[in-house]
Amino acid sequence: MAGLHGGAGVAKIFFLIIFIVVLIVGGLLWVDFLGLIDARETLAPILKIVRLDVPEPIEQPDDLYLLDRERLEKQQEALDIFEASLVAREEGILIREAELEELTSQLEEKQKSNEEKEKSLNEALKSYDNKRANLEQNATYLEGMPPQNAVSIMLEMDDTELVDLLRTSERLATESGKSSLVAFWLSLMPAERAAEIQSKMALKPED
Structure with missing residues (x-):
């Protein structure tokens, strides 16, 4: 117990x-x-x-x-988060600005090319006008000379210049309603040269 x-x-x-x-x-x-x-x-x-x-x-x-x-x-x-969205938006703006600058540059180049073409065309037209004026002046001057003296000067020209001159003389005579001296001038030239000039006058298109 x-x-x-x-x-x-x-x-x-x-x-x-x-x-x-x-x-x-x-x-x-x-x-x-x-x-x-x-x-x-x-x-x-x-x-x-x-x-x-x-x-x-x-x-x-x-x-x-x-x-x-x-x-x-x-x-x-x-x-x-807001800053990240601003950065992304800024990057998008920069990309867009670069695209716009490239497009602007292309447009400027195209405009410059068009201006150069226009300038060339104006110069060509001016040259053509000057040539046309000179031909008309020379044709008028030769028409006022004794035919033999005029032919002597023509024989010193090359064929292209002579063809342009004779065609200009014919045009001026037609416009003034007078008789052309071209046929008479050709008759005073050597036959071979006259035939060659006549052939080229027939083939060369009128300016």
Whole structure:
């Protein structure tokens, strides 16, 4: 009987010790919950043994500026997105400007080419007008000379110049209603040269 009473006493002491430990741990957790002390790290090994999860501490729970920082972070993210859109828009504008510059350069080159063509055409027309005026002046001058003297000057010309001169003389005579001296001039030339000039006058189109 003494052995039974001794075993019961040991069991009571063991359960009392466990009960006291539970009260101590519970008290520490309650004090930690109230924020008076930080007992989580101290009790973590014991809680893991009894398979109780240790709540993760909230980073700076008493930080009065936590909400402000979160709001600023969101604003910064929005600004970063807006900045990225501005950069993309700027790149698009730069690409468009490059395309417009290339198009402008092409238009300028085309305009310059057209101006050069127009200038060449004007010069050709001016040259033609000058040549026409010179031929009319020379034809009028030769018509006022003695025929033999006029023929002597004509024989010094090459065939192309002579053909243009004779045709101009014929045109002026027709326009003024006078008789042309071309046939008479040709009769005063060597027969071979006269025949060659007449042949070229028939083949060469009138200007």
